Amino acid sequence: MTASDSAFAPPGTRAEVEEGTAFTPRFDRDGLVACIAVDAHDGRVLMLAHMNAESLARTIATGEAWYWSRSRQELWHKGATSGQIQRVVEMRVDCDQDALLIRVEVGGDGGCCHTGRRACFYRRVVRGADGAVTLEPAGT
Amino acid sequence: MTASDSAFAPPGTRAEVEEGTAFTPRFDRDGLVACIAVDAHDGRVLMLAHMNAESLARTIATGEAWYWSRSRQELWHKGATSGQIQRVVEMRVDCDQDALLIRVEVGGDGGCCHTGRRACFYRRVVRGADGAVTLEPAGT
Numbered sequence: 001m002t003a004s005d006s007a008f009a010p011p012g013t014r015a016e017v018e019e020g021t022a023f024t025p026r027f028d029r030d031g032l033v034a035c036i037a038v039d040a041h042d043g044r045v046l047m048l049a050h051m052n053a054e055s056l057a058r059t060i061a062t063g064e065a066w067y068w069s070r071s072r073q074e075l076w077h078k079g080a081t082s083g084q085i086q087r088v089v090e091m092r093v094d095c096d097q098d099a100l101l102i103r104v105e106v107g108g109d110g111g112c113c114h115t116g117r118r119a120c121f122y123r124r125v126v127r128g129a130d131g132a133v134t135l136e137p138a139g140t
Numbered sequence: 141m142t143a144s145d146s147a148f149a150p151p152g153t154r155a156e157v158e159e160g161t162a163f164t165p166r167f168d169r170d171g172l173v174a175c176i177a178v179d180a181h182d183g184r185v186l187m188l189a190h191m192n193a194e195s196l197a198r199t200i201a202t203g204e205a206w207y208w209s210r211s212r213q214e215l216w217h218k219g220a221t222s223g224q225i226q227r228v229v230e231m232r233v234d235c236d237q238d239a240l241l242i243r244v245e246v247g248g249d250g251g252c253c254h255t256g257r258r259a260c261f262y263r264r265v266v267r268g269a270d271g272a273v274t275l276e277p278a279g280t
Contacts, residue, residue, distance in 0.1 A: 008273075018255055021275045023265055034174055034188055043183045048174055048239040060267055092278060094260035095253055099188040101261045113235055115158055120234035121241045125163055127200055133148075135161045138232060 007057050011097065018095050026098040027053065032068060035100040037112065039119075040089040043103075044140075046112045046119045049078075051100065063088050065104060083108030113140075147197050151237065158235050166238040167193065172208060175240040177252065179259075180229040183243075184280075186252045187260045189218075191240065203228050205244060223248030253280075 011017050011024040025033050032050040039046055051059065055066035055075055065086035069076040079085035085107035092101040106112060113120045119140040127133050151157050151164040165173050172190040179186055191199065195206040195215055205226035209216040219225035225247035232241040246252060253260045259280040267273050 023273050023275050036176055036185060036188060038185060045176060045178060045185065045241055048176060048234060060265070060273055090278075091265040092261040093263055093265055093275065094188060095255050095257075095262070099260070100265075101185055115235050117235075120239070121232040122235070123233055125200070125231040125233055125240075133163045133200055135163050135233065138230075 008053055017097050023093065024097055025053075025056065025093065025100070026096060028098070030070075032070075033098055033100055035065075035067065035102060037065065037086060037102050037104050040103040040105050044119060045121060046104070046106070048120070049076075056100075059088060059102075060091070065102060078112075079107055082111075084111055086112070148193055157237050163233065164237055165193075165196065165233065165240070166236060168238070170210075172210075173238055173240055175205075175207065175242060177205065177226060177242050177244050180243040180245050184259060185261060186244070186246070186258070189216075196240075199228060199242075200231070205242060218252075219247055222251075224251055226252070 009024050011026050016022060017024060027033055031052045034048060035051050036048055037046045038044060049067040050070060052068040055068050058066040065078045065088055067076045067078060086104035088102050088104055090103045111118045117140050122138060122140045123135040124138040125133060126136050149164050151166050156162060167173055171192045174188060175191050176188055177186045178184060189207040190210060192208040195208050198206040205218045205228055207216045207218060226244035228242050228244055230243045251258045257280050262278060262280045263275040264278040266276050
C-alpha cells in the first residue's frame with residue numbers, strides 16, 4: 001500500500017503540515033514512515049522501525065503497534081509470536097510529519113529486540129585513541 | 141557520498157552485524173541511516189534525522205552532530221546558524237546497524253526544532269469517538 005491509496009490525506013502546505021491539526025503523514029517513496037518506539041514507563045528508546053499506511057492505520061485502530069517489515073516485506077504485528085505486544089499509550093508526529101514516536105507498554109517479557117535484549121540499541125560506537133571506530137556492549 | 145565510497149566497512153554476516161564489534165552501518169539506497177537524537181539530560185526524544193557516510197564520519201570526528209538534509213540535499217552541521225549545536229555524549233547503533241541513537245547536549249537555547257520548539261514531536265495523534273484521526277498540541 002502506498003500513500004496514494006491510503007486512508008490518510010496527502011500533506012497540505014508547509015504551514016498546515018507543521019502547525020495544523022490534520023494528520024497527513026508523509027510517506028517516503030517506498031510508502032513508509034519511520035517510527036521510534038519508547039518505553040512508556042521510563043522513556044527509554046526501544047527500537048526504530050517503519051510503518052506503511054496500512055500498518056499505521058491498524059496501529060491507530062487497535063492500539064497495538066503494527067509495522068512494515070522491510071526485510072520480510074510484510075505487515076508485522078509486533079509481538080504476535082513473541083508475546084512482546086506493544087500497547088500504544090501515545091502516538092506523536094514530528095514537525096514535517098515524516099516520523100512518528102510511540103510510547104508503548106510492552107507485553108510478554110517486556111523486551112523488543114529479536115536478539116533477546118530489551119532494546120535494540122545495545123552497543124555503543126566508540127572512537128579509540130588511534131581513530132579506529134568500534135562497538136562495545138552497553139546496557140539496554 | 142554513498143556507502144561504497146565511505147570510510148565505513150560494508151556489513152558482514154548477520155552474526156557479525158548483530159553481535160560483533162565492527163561498526164558497519166547499513167546505509168539505505170540513498171546512502172543514509174536514520175539517527176534519533178535524545179537529550180542527554182532527561183532522555184527526551186528531540187528529533188529524527190538522517191546521516192550519510194560523510195556526516196556520520198564528521199559527527200564521530202568532531203563530537204558534534206552532522207546530518208544530511210534530505211530537503212536541501214546538503215550536509216547539515218546542526219546548530220551552525222542557530223547555535224543549537226548538538227554535542228554527542230554517546231552514540232549507539234541498533235541490532236542490524238541501520239539506525240543510530242545519539243545522546244546530545246544541546247547548545248544555544250537548548251532547542252532543536254526549526255519551528256522554535258524544543259523538540260520536533262510536539263503534536264499527539266488522537267482518534268476521536270467517530271474514528272476521525274487528528275492532531276493536538278502536546279508538550280515537548
